[in-house]
Amino acid sequence: MLFVQEALEQSTHEGVAGYHASLYPAGKLVADLTAGIGADLIALAGRGPALGFELDPVRADYARHNVSVHGLDATVFTADCLEGDWEFEFAIADPARRVDGRRTLDPSEFEPDPVLLAERFVNLRMGVMKLSPLLPDDILTSLGVGLEFVSFGGECREALVFAGSEAPHGRSAVHVGSGERLTSSDAPVGASEPAAYLFDCDPALVRAHAVGTLCSRHGLAPLGDSIGYLTGPDLVKSPWLRSYRIRYSGKGDAKTTKRALRDLDARVFEVKQRGVKADPARLMKELAYGGSTPLSLALWTDGPSVRHLLLEAV
Helix, strand or coil, rough: CCHHHHHHHHCCCCCHHHHHHCCCCCCCCEEEECCCCCCHHHHHHHHEEEEEEECHHHHHHHHHHHHHHHCCCCCCEEECCCCCCCCEEEEECCEECCEEEECCCCCCCEEECCCHHHHHCCCCCCEEEECCCCCHHHHHCCCCEEEEEEECCCEEEEEEEEEECCCCCEEEEEECCCCCCEECCCCCCCCCCCEEEEEEEEEHHHHHCCHHHHHHCCCEEEEEECCEEECCCCCCCCCCCEEEEEEEECCHHHHHHHHHHHHHEEEEEEEEEEECCHHHHHHHHCCCCCCCCEEEEEEEEECCEEEEEEEEEE
């Protein structure tokens, strides 16, 4: 394969590209409107007919080459995707979010313009736009009828906006590794005290406002005012969660927590925090103790109070 450094840095991981391709019906032509060096185009060509648009002639040439070295075929036009008529019913676009080498979250600086893409997508059977999950909800929801946050490798990799006559509606999170999808819902009232286990939520689940759906499924509750920490009496295994047994719960006081470490013959090897501004390096120094059992320190809030948890991964 051939690469342009900036294009490679912005390209879609092959696992996520495979998920993108799975959104479209086999055998139907799909257009990649922002082909780049061909990451999504390769996945699309692997499932059926595909074509690409790329303004930069070098990247367009590389996309053609990269598709061909995979033993696949796709036509790549060195052209602006917004010019001319569209002879296809399905499309995907990943507008560039860099200006002069710097990242931007101003949609008016994206290329091509997401608003212009959205206007064209409504006439398709389905158009999918890949955008940053850091964009505000009002911007994302203004561009389509469906919104999906994609989890891959433990990260919220992207927000997908859907438009068109066959586009899915609503808001959800999808876990690429497992294929699980959870729709958004209201979160239940938070628990003021932890139960036996703490669960750290996948960021895509949190971003999709789907924590309540998972809580209802497994009998869990948010912990205090934290965003993304759940608690429950029983161990839950889910691709959306990292599970921990709570070994100690107490106030957010380093001296008290250090005594607990001595009692547990344990040491802190990482500091986890959600909604708490703390200096992890300073905390690690204050809690330095050479116990034999490695534990995580989690900081959480209940009203104005900061609390400590010592956690053992399970």
